[in-house]
Amino acid sequence: DIQMTQSPASLSASLGETVTIECLASEDIYSNLAWYQQKPGKSPQLLIYYANSLNDGVPSRFSGSGSGTQYSLKINSLQSEDVSIYFCQQNYDSPWTFGGGTKLELK
Amino acid sequence: EVQLVESGGGLVQPGRSLKLSCAASGFTFSNYGMAWVRQTPTKGLEWVASISTGGGNTYYRDSVKGRFTISRDNAKNTQYLQMDSLRSEDTATYYCARSPIDTYLDYWGQGVMVTVSS
Numbered sequence: 001d002i003q004m005t006q007s008p009a010s011l012s013a014s015l016g017e018t019v020t021i022e023c024l025a026s027e028d029i030y031s032n033l034a035w036y037q038q039k040p041g042k043s044p045q046l047l048i049y050y051a052n053s054l055n056d057g058v059p060s061r062f063s064g065s066g067s068g069t070q071y072s073l074k075i076n077s078l079q080s081e082d083v084s085i086y087f088c089q090q091n092y093d094s095p096w097t098f099g100g101g102t103k104l105e106l107k
Numbered sequence: 108e109v110q111l112v113e114s115g116g117g118l119v120q121p122g123r124s125l126k127l128s129c130a131a132s133g134f135t136f137s138n139y140g141m142a143w144v145r146q147t148p149t150k151g152l153e154w155v156a157s158i159s160t161g162g163g164n165t166y167y168r169d170s171v172k173g174r175f176t177i178s179r180d181n182a183k184n185t186q187y188l189q190m191d192s193l194r195s196e197d198t199a200t201y202y203c204a205r206s207p208i209d210t211y212l213d214y215w216g217q218g219v220m221v222t223v224s225s
Contacts, residue, residue, distance in 0.1 A: 034211035043202055043215040044152070055213065087152055091210045095168045098152040 002026050002090050006099030012107045017078045021102045023088035025069045032092035035064055035073045037084045038101075044087060048073065080106060109133040109214045111203045116219035119193055127188040129203030129216055137161070137181040140206040143188045145199035146218070153199075157206060158186065171197075193223045 003026035013019045023033065031051040036044035046055045048064035051071055061076040075082055083106055088099040115127040129141070143155040156177040157166045165177050174193075179186040186203060200220050204212035 032210065036212075043218050044212075045215070046211060046213045049211040049213070089152070089211070094166055096154040096157075098154070100151055 001095055002029060002093055002097050004088055004090055004097050004099040006086075006088055006102050008102060009100065010103040010105070012105045013078050014107045015078055015080065019075045019078060019104065021073045021075075021086050021088075021104075023066075023071045023073070023099050025071070025090055028068050029090045029092035031067055032090055033064075033066070033071045034089045034091065035062075036087045036089065037082075038087065039084045047086075075104075078106075109205070111205065111214055111216035113201065113203050113216045113219040116201065116221045118222045118224065120225050121194060121223055123193055124189070124191045125193060125221060126190070127201055127203075127219060127221070129186045129188075131184045131186070131203075131205070134205070136179075136184040140209040141177075141179060141186045142204045142206045142212060143177060143186075144202045144204055144212065144215075145197075145221075146202065147199045150199075155201070156188065157209060159209065190221070193221075195223050197221065198223045 005024045007022045033051045035048040037047050038044040047058050047062050052064045063074045085101045085103050087101050110132045112130045119125050140159050142157040145155050146152050158177045162179045174191050176189040200218040202218045203216040205214040
């Protein structure tokens with residue numbers, strides 16, 4: 001199985017700050033990577049697919065980048081509603097696997 | 108508006124069966140692959156199974172292969188997860204999700220809790 005390692009596990013940032021979350025795959029996943037946001041008590045929501053494609057309705061302050069085994073999610077100008085847990089997921093090979101999550105809190 | 112509504116969860120004894128349903132609306136169900144994903148505080152998110160648009164292709168994670176069966180009824184806009192020989196480690200919140208071109212998961216249901224315990 002392809003292992004997805006996310007970092008950091010938790011992150012505290014101030015409003016307006018830029019934050020970056022990393023995801024490392026155990027092998028090349030050829031940009032078949034998605035990012036999800038999960039707010040407390042809610043189901044995950046798709047933010048980014050194919051590593052850098054913004055899902056419909058997602059604010060442009062979210063962006064994804066990366067290739068090969070290394071990927072990142074960047075949030076510009078952090079807003080209060082961005083407090084969530086963020087997950088990466090590879091869909092290159094079965095079984096699809098998720099990162100352990102990054103909990104983003106406000107400082 | 109795309110909606111996915113799961114039902115059928117609950118408390119079940121080890122070794123018994125449970126069938127989850129996911130009613131879809133707001134899109135042409137037969138045009139999309141579908142999936143089940145589960146989540147626990149300890150293991151996080153785990154993909155469980157996927158099914159192709161027509162139902163002819165199904166895929167499972169190893170730990171549920173031979174025990175779980177994913178299926179769909181395109182006439183009823185519903186997908187199912189038949190879970191047999193349930194184990195305590197199957198305890199989780201189960202999400203139904205839509206999968207364009209059998210890749211990422213662009214819409215998720217609200218989730219349904221399954222607890223396997225004696």
